[in-house]
Amino acid sequence: MDKNMTGFPSIDKPWLKYYDSDESALQINAKSVYDYFVQQKPPMNSVAIDFLGKKITYSQVLDQIEKTRIKFLSLGIKKGDVVTLCSPMVPEIYYIFFSLNQIGAVANLLDPRINIEFIEKSIYDTNSRILIYIDQAYEKMRTIKANEKLPHVFYLPVSGSFPRALKMLYDIKNRNVFNELRIIKHYNWLDYKAETSASKGLNNDVTVDDLAAIVYTSGTTEIPKGALLSNKNIIALTVQNRISDFGWDRYDRFLEIMPPFIAYGLLCGIVIPLCIGMQVIVIPKFEQEKFADLIIKYKPNHIMGVPSMMEDLTKNKKLEKTDLSFLKTVIVGGDKISTTAEKGINKYLEAHNCTIKLIKGYGMTEMSSNAVFTKSKECNIDGSVGIPLMGNNVKIIDSDGNELKYGEEGEICLTGPTLIPGYFNNMKLTEQVFVLENNERWIHSGDIGYMNEDGILFIEGRIKRMIIRYDGFKVIPRLIEDAICMNSDVKGCAVVGTNDKLHGQGQLPLAWVELYDKAKKDSIKDTLMILCRTNLPEYEQPVDIMFIDELPLTPIGKVDYKALEKM
Numbered sequence: 064m065d066k067n068m069t070g071f072p073s074i075d076k077p078w079l080k081y082y083d084s085d086e087s088a089l090q091i092n093a094k095s096v097y098d099y100f101v102q103q104k105p106p107m108n109s110v111a112i113d114f115l116g117k118k119i120t121y122s123q124v125l126d127q128i129e130k131t132r133i134k135f136l137s138l139g140i141k142k143g144d145v146v147t148l149c150s151p152m153v154p155e156i157y158y159i160f161f162s163l164n165q166i167g168a169v170a171n172l173l174d175p176r177i178n179i180e181f182i183e184k185s186i187y188d189t190n191s192r193i194l195i196y197i198d199q200a201y202e203k204m205r206t207i208k209a210n211e212k213l214p215h216v217f218y219l220p221v222s223g224s225f226p227r228a229l230k231m232l233y234d235i236k237n238r239n240v241f242n243e244l245r246i247i248k249h250y251n252w253l254d255y256k257a258e259t260s261a262s263k264g265l266n267n268d269v270t271v272d273d274l275a276a277i278v279y280t281s282g283t284t285e286i287p288k289g290a291l292l293s294n295k296n297i298i299a300l301t302v303q304n305r306i307s308d309f310g311w312d313r314y315d316r317f318l319e320i321m322p323p324f325i326a327y328g329l330l331c332g333i334v335i336p337l338c339i340g341m342q343v344i345v346i347p348k349f350e351q352e353k354f355a356d357l358i359i360k361y362k363p364n365h366i367m368g369v370p371s372m373m374e375d376l377t378k379n380k381k382l383e384k385t386d387l388s389f390l391k392t393v394i395v396g397g398d399k400i401s402t403t404a405e406k407g408i409n410k411y412l413e414a415h416n417c418t419i420k421l422i423k424g425y426g427m428t429e430m431s432s433n434a435v436f437t438k439s440k441e442c443n444i445d446g447s448v449g450i451p452l453m454g455n456n457v458k459i460i461d462s463d464g465n466e467l468k469y470g471e472e473g474e475i476c477l478t479g480p481t482l483i484p485g486y487f488n489n490m491k492l493t494e495q496v497f498v499l500e501n502n503e504r505w506i507h508s509g510d511i512g513y514m515n516e517d518g519i520l521f522i523e524g525r526i527k528r529m530i531i532r533y534d535g536f537k538v539i540p541r542l543i544e545d546a547i548c549m550n551s552d553v554k555g556c557a558v559v560g561t562n563d564k565l566h567g568q569g570q571l572p573l574a575w576v577e578l579y580d581k582a583k584k585d586s587i588k589d590t591l592m593i594l595c596r597t598n599l600p601e602y603e604q605p606v607d608i609m610f611i612d613e614l615p616l617t618p619i620g621k622v623d624y625k626a627l628e629k630m
């Protein structure tokens with residue numbers, strides 16, 4: 064060890080040796096994400112978005128952003144107002160986000176698959192002025208009515224940016240649905256005409272510290288919470304990725320398969336690629352079985368996803384003889400990847416004429432998504448997740464909160480310019496989760512790991528009882544337990560994670576149930592499964608329900624989850 068090093072990663076910051084610039088490069092001169100985007104002088108005549116074959120240039124994107132901004136101004140949207148978006152990734156989401164950001168309004172981003180009770184609660188808790196949802200979610204959304212609290216409800220046809228022939232077919236097929244929505248006063252967002260009197264002036268009051276978006280996460284507790292992302296958070300992460308220079312260049316083709324309602328998708332699928340000037344191939348609904356077809360068709364320079372997606376790709380026979388030398392980066396995040404799987408993917412890439420290694424990342428919504436990255440081959444060690452992005456700091460602590468030295472295993476804590484200001488409407492939880500230490504705010508991740516003397520981070524496991532599926536979705540056991548316990552025959556329920564053997568990555572929730580009447584276990588299983596399907600989104604469904612005479616307890620009377628996991 065260098066004699067000038069203290070032995071504490073957060074003080075020494077040994078990872079800085081991998082950067083050519085210092086933290087002064089993080090200086091932000093933009094007041095909003097939109098402002099920063101325009102400052103990058105996007106290549107106006109180049110393709111910004113390729114949506115199912117329809118190519119949209121940067122000039123057209125900026126034109127659509129301006130038209131969308133005028134729509135919102137006409138509807139009375141002003142700085143600080145919240146607009147709820149409930150949609151997968153389609154080009155209109157790009158226009159809506161940037162136009163709201165230009166005004167200084169906040170995009171409240173929701174997964175259309177979650178239950179209607181949570182959606183309604185989010186809309187009213189955030190005092191949303193407008194709801195815009197994807198038309199394919201109309202069955203769920205039809206109960207939401209425009210009123211004094213929510214003046215406008217719009218549906219967004221997924222066909223809005225389809226090529227002309229495909230759009231005509233889709234709209235004809237769904238015209239009865241559109242007519243029905245009109246009757247209940249849910250109007251087509253694309254058909255709304257802005258009033259000519261709407262102001263065209265720019266809002267000069269927008270600042271870099273203003274909120275830009277709300278995304279939802281289960282985080283370090285079992286309470287779903289809205290993470291507040293500021294302009295500063297989003298711009299800082301964009302600048303960090305540019306400084307890292309791991310291969311994303313202007314005019315490159317980026318295959319976008321992530322949803323916009325997670326920080327990972329918003330930042331790495333919308334903002335960063337456009338600010339760099341890439342061509343984004345937008346896929347509204349990702350299907351693993353079609354992943355290989357997309358790669359063959361579009362020949363993207365960059366693909367990104369969770370580890371299981373890439374592992375499955377290496378087993379796809381369609382790519383057996385395909386030259387993949389067009390790939391410049393293959394990135395995984397959202398879950399830990401085994402060293403065996405990592406080596407297998409790297410061997411596969413080499414066999415298909417790629418000169419690259421798999422890039423791994425680590426982060427969390429509270430850090431605006433990725434916070435640590437395998438920036439270069441020098442810090443891309445098998446089993447590691449790389450080094451902190453420029454400006455971020457990492458420390459490893461013991462159970463008493465004391466910082467540990469290199470090689471010592473403990474809880475990972477992070478801070479930096481992308482650390483969010485807190486959770487929506489929950490100051491108590493914000494103060495609990497974000498810890499102020501020596502005048503600096505830190506997030507305690509709940510993950511276990513260590514850092515070596517080069518500043519390279521290794522993840523070993525999780526403290527939390529959170530279950531992370533193969534596709535990166537986080538499952539809260541308590542929500543499943545609560546759903547099953549709605550049945551009066553259930554005495555107790557405990558949900559644990561079981562290894563997903565089908566995908567070879569991540570876990571699935573397995574429910575253990577104790578009944579008052581043991582004789583009913585053969586007849587009640589289907590009822591409990593239906594209860595779960597009715598009350599939980601698809602990614603929270605238990606893979607199975609097992610019955611047990613008595614749930615095992617610890618000496619102090621708590622459910623012994625470790626015993627159940629071993630069973």
